Each structure stands twice: as structure tokens, then as C-alpha cells.
Amino acid sequence: MDEQQAFFSRELLRWYHENRRDLPWRRGHNPYYTWVSEIMLQQTRVDTVIPYFERFISKFPTATALADAKEEDVLKAWEGLGYYSRARNLQAAAREVKERYAGEVPDDVAAVSSLKGIGPYTAGAIMSIAFNRNEPAVDGNVMRVLSRFFRLHDDIAKPSTRVKIEKVARALIPDGHASHFNQALMELGALTCTPKSPSCLLCPVMEHCEGRLAGEELLLPIKTKAKPPKPEVRFAALVEGMGRHEGQLLIRKRPDTGLLARMWELPHVLAQKQTSKGSTTQEAAMDQVRELLFQEGIHAEPVEAYCDAEHTFSHIQWQMRVYRCKALSEMALPPGYAYIEREHMAEYAFPNLFVKLIQGYFEEQQSVRNG
DNA sequence: AACGCGGGGAT
DNA sequence: ATCCCAGCGTT
Known part of the structure; x- marks a missing residue:
């Protein structure tokens, strides 16, 4: 890890320690809570998810409870969140966790990845946040933050760019701190390094942010627009x-x-x-x-x-x-x-x-x- | 690689 | 009212 990388990881963790939001799924270390929250947070904002998460967990407190529920009750609890296949896949995966892993989310990246509705991002999020494994969790926030900090001009709309940024992110994880580091990366993207008007002057890593130093913070990340219909x-x-x-x-x-x-x-x-x-x-x-x-x-x-x-x-x-x-x-x-x-x-x-x-x-x- | 899948916030 | 957001499964 070079000096710029070490600086980034060190200062980001320091910042997160003081600026992390108190969110329902961050209280305690329940892998099932991490899982449910990450599925809900796909394409959905934190403020929207919070009440759904609270209701969902009180109705289905464990993976086994979710597995045993009626699908229509699960969909009802999801009503209004959108992308309802997330709910169906979540329950199908909960049933697999009940059958194959005795109701416990497995501490195994291959097993987690194979569950329905869990792709590369969510697998990395669960493995790192819940089990503190050194896996990258690259979502849109992370691609934006790292594109700016390292001044990467790759098109983040291309699937291959996520793979490249996963390599960058993996190399940045301070050994033994994957959980807090990955959450810090996403928290910075959500709170400071925002898409439209990033608060660079409040950013803990602005001094070495190559995108900002080049005056490109508003240009990055590069993202080709979907062609019009x-x-x-x-x-x-x-x-x-x-x-x-x-x-x-x-x-x-x-x-x-x-x-x-x-x-x-x-x-x-x-x-x-x-x-x-x-x-x-x-x-x-x-x-x-x-x-x-x-x-x-x-x-x-x-x-x-x-x-x-x-x-x-x-x-x-x-x-x-x-x-x-x-x-x-x-x-x-x-x-x-x-x-x-x-x-x-x-x-x-x-x-x-x-x-x-x-x-x-x-x-x-x-x-x-x-x- | 292209496409389908909801709802909400920003403008 | 219109634009933008964006992970996963399917094809």
C-alpha cells in the first residue's frame, strides 16, 4: 500500500468513527439484519428503508421466521418499497439458509454469493460488515468516491469497471477493519462525496483527492448516459x-x-x-x-x-x-x-x-x- | 451485454 | 412535470 492509499484508509476510518449514523441495522452484529438491510438498501434510500426495516424485523425476526412466513405476508411487508422480486428472492434465500445452514447466515463468501438475490455487491457487504472479512463491497457510492479520489476515468456504467474498482477497494481495506472501512466508504459517498455537489471542504481525504486536485470532482465519475428510448x-x-x-x-x-x-x-x-x-x-x-x-x-x-x-x-x-x-x-x-x-x-x-x-x-x- | 424491475428525491 | 438514482436476475 503506497502513501496515498494508506492516507485514504487511515483518514476515512478516523472520520467514520466520529460521523457514522446510528442506523437500526448497525446496532449489534446480526448477519440477518445486515442481509435484510442490504437488500432493502438496493436502489432505496436510507430514510425510506428505516421504517420498513423495523417493521420487517419485528414481523420476521430471524431467517427461519422469514422462511416459515407466507409469501403474501412478506410481500405485504415489502409493499411500497418496489422491486418486489427482492422480497421473493430474500424469502427463497431464507428458506435455503434454514434448510442448508440451520438458519444461520453462513460465514462463507461462496455460500452467501450463491443465495438468491445476492450478487457481488451484497455478498461483499454481508461478508465484510457482518463477518469482518476482507471483501470489497462496491456499490454506486464506492465507485463514485474511488473514481474521484484516484481520478479514474473508467465508465462506471460498464460492468467491467465494477470489477476493476473492486480490486482497488480490496487493496485499500486495512487488515482487520473491513467492516468499518467498507461502511465508511459508503457513508462518505452518501454524506459528503455526493453525486451533484460534493462537500469537498468537509471531506477527510480532500488533500490527496486527485479528482478534486485536478478540478474534476464534478466531472467524475464518468458515466455514459443510457441511450434514449x-x-x-x-x-x-x-x-x-x-x-x-x-x-x-x-x-x-x-x-x-x-x-x-x-x-x-x-x-x-x-x-x-x-x-x-x-x-x-x-x-x-x-x-x-x-x-x-x-x-x-x-x-x-x-x-x-x-x-x-x-x-x-x-x-x-x-x-x-x-x-x-x-x-x-x-x-x-x-x-x-x-x-x-x-x-x-x-x-x-x-x-x-x-x-x-x-x-x-x-x-x-x-x-x-x-x- | 442488453434489458426489466418501482419508488422517491432533486430540480 | 421531468430527470436521476442503480444491484440483481434473466435472456
Whole structure:
């Protein structure tokens, strides 16, 4: 360890000793508390997590208690925290801990890493914080602090950068002080070396911070922005049933894999570009809807433009033009298709944009009927 | 390597 | 109202 590294570790630990926050999971040394708190803290701020953590621990005080709980009770305790697969994975892992490790979180990095929901960061956090093992725990805070202090220009959005920074972080751990050191690193990122306006003048390691000395503290860490979602114009068919399907709407189920797997939706198709400018005339759009219905084996035809709707995913933005269509017969439905009425919407899982579209349609129909 | 997964705070 | 935050599992 060179002088700059030794300085960093020494001063950071000294600072942490006086500035650490008193958090519920820091009272005592319970590996289960560390584990639960680290899962909750993924993508979630400390202030939000505290009340959830207190309630969760009082309901499920041990890994075995969590393993024995009903999943719906666990999800209920997680309600509002978001990313609910964290809760399912946490309980699945608790069941494995109960079965394979007699209900005790194993003091073994390979065993901890193999548990559901525990990736490289969380494994390092548990091993270091709970068991004081010399494992790095590199989260976004740590990448920011170390990128600035050592003036690393690697793109922290790349997975390979986390691996590189883990090597840097591992080398900095003062032997026998992994628990406090790793927590100190994250605490500094949360309290002082913040993303937008770091409080460099209050920082215990500012004298040797290469990023600040180079005037780059606001430039670092380098992080490529996610590319903006690619717009996709789509034409959707709002098919109104006839005869015994009067007042009902035609929906279809998405494929088993990929985007929105097994969710229900209105039938729609990616727009084919009609002009050099990429725009599409009303007639051409209706033709494409007619072609969609034909291809899908649906005996119906477009009537008129109904509305526009937009939905943004991480990489795609759907710009949907919805065409009202009318069924021309009480045809047999192709596989994966169904007619739906207002009262039965709760039985089908729809992405939000279709919930809005379909509910909007039914409400409009009802107000028409009510005069 | 790209993508999906919620909610909250900052602006 | 819009931007930003960010670890893990799946594909």
C-alpha cells in the first residue's frame, strides 16, 4: 500500500468513527439484519428503508421466521418499497439458509454469493460488515468516491469497471477493519462525496483527492448516459365485438418470453414507413391495421382513428395510434385471443398503457349509454 | 451485454 | 412535470 492509499484508509476510518449514523441495522452484529438491510438498501434510500426495516424485523425476526412466513405476508411487508422480486428472492434465500445452514447466515463468501438475490455487491457487504472479512463491497457510492479520489476515468456504467474498482477497494481495506472501512466508504459517498455537489471542504481525504486536485470532482465519475428510448410508431386495433360479444373488446396475450411476457394487450403492429420522411398517411395506417387483423385471422375492419397513446420502456418508446375497429362476425377466436368486458378486467394482467386505454374506452361507452 | 424491475428525491 | 438514482436476475 503506497502513501496515498494508506492516507485514504487511515483518514476515512478516523472520520467514520466520529460521523457514522446510528442506523437500526448497525446496532449489534446480526448477519440477518445486515442481509435484510442490504437488500432493502438496493436502489432505496436510507430514510425510506428505516421504517420498513423495523417493521420487517419485528414481523420476521430471524431467517427461519422469514422462511416459515407466507409469501403474501412478506410481500405485504415489502409493499411500497418496489422491486418486489427482492422480497421473493430474500424469502427463497431464507428458506435455503434454514434448510442448508440451520438458519444461520453462513460465514462463507461462496455460500452467501450463491443465495438468491445476492450478487457481488451484497455478498461483499454481508461478508465484510457482518463477518469482518476482507471483501470489497462496491456499490454506486464506492465507485463514485474511488473514481474521484484516484481520478479514474473508467465508465462506471460498464460492468467491467465494477470489477476493476473492486480490486482497488480490496487493496485499500486495512487488515482487520473491513467492516468499518467498507461502511465508511459508503457513508462518505452518501454524506459528503455526493453525486451533484460534493462537500469537498468537509471531506477527510480532500488533500490527496486527485479528482478534486485536478478540478474534476464534478466531472467524475464518468458515466455514459443510457441511450434514449428508440421511438416506435405502432398501430393498435380496438376491436368492438358484435352479437353475443356486443360491448366487449378483443385482447390478445403476449408471448411467453421477452418484453411484457404473458401480459395481455390490444392487438397492434409496428408501423411500416410509407414515405421518405417516415410519416404515414391515415389511409396507409388503416390499411396496416386491416392487414394486421387479416394476418391474425380476425374478421373485423378499422372504422376510424380513436386516440393516441404513449408508453416508454427503458429502450423503446411506443407511440401508439389506436384505431376503432368493428367485428364483422361472431368469429371463433384465434388462440391467445379473448373478448373482455369491463367487469372482468381484473382477471387479466395488462401493462399500464392498455389498462388506461381499455378503461378509458369502457368509461366512455358507459357515459354514452347513460346519455 | 442488453434489458426489466418501482419508488422517491432533486430540480 | 421531468430527470436521476442503480444491484440483481434473466435472456
